[in-house]
Amino acid sequence: MKKKKKKKKTMMMKINRKKMNKRKKMKNNKKKMNKKKKTMRKNKKNKLKKNKKKNKKNKLKKNKLKKKKKIMMIKSRKKINKRKKMKIYKKRKKKKRVKSCFNLRF
Known part of the structure; x- marks a missing residue:
C-alpha cells in the first residue's frame, strides 16, 4: 500500500482559512446581535401594550x-x-305661631 502524500499547507491557505474563520465568527455575531435586538424590540412592544392596557x-x-x-x-x-x-320653613312657622298667639291675647 502506498502512503498518501500529505498536501503541503501553504501560507496563503492558512491565511485564507483564518480570514474565513474570522468572517464566519463575525457573521454569527451579527446574527446573534440581530436576534437580540429583535427580541428586545418585541419585549419593548409587549411592555408598551401591557402598560397601555x-x-x-x-x-x-x-x-x-x-x-x-x-x-x-x-x-x-x-x-x-x-x-x-x-x-327657613321652621323659622317661618315659629313666627306665624307667635303672631297668632299675640293676636289671641288682645
Whole structure:
C-alpha cells in the first residue's frame, strides 16, 4: 500500500482559512446581535401594550371614582339645601305661631 502524500499547507491557505474563520465568527455575531435586538424590540412592544392596557384600566377606575365623587357631592349638596329649606320653613312657622298667639291675647 502506498502512503498518501500529505498536501503541503501553504501560507496563503492558512491565511485564507483564518480570514474565513474570522468572517464566519463575525457573521454569527451579527446574527446573534440581530436576534437580540429583535427580541428586545418585541419585549419593548409587549411592555408598551401591557402598560397601555394598565393605563386604560386605571383611567377607567379613576373616571368611575370621579363619577362617584360627583354623585356624592350632588347628594350632599341636596341634603344641605334640604336642611336649609327646613330651617327657613321652621323659622317661618315659629313666627306665624307667635303672631297668632299675640293676636289671641288682645
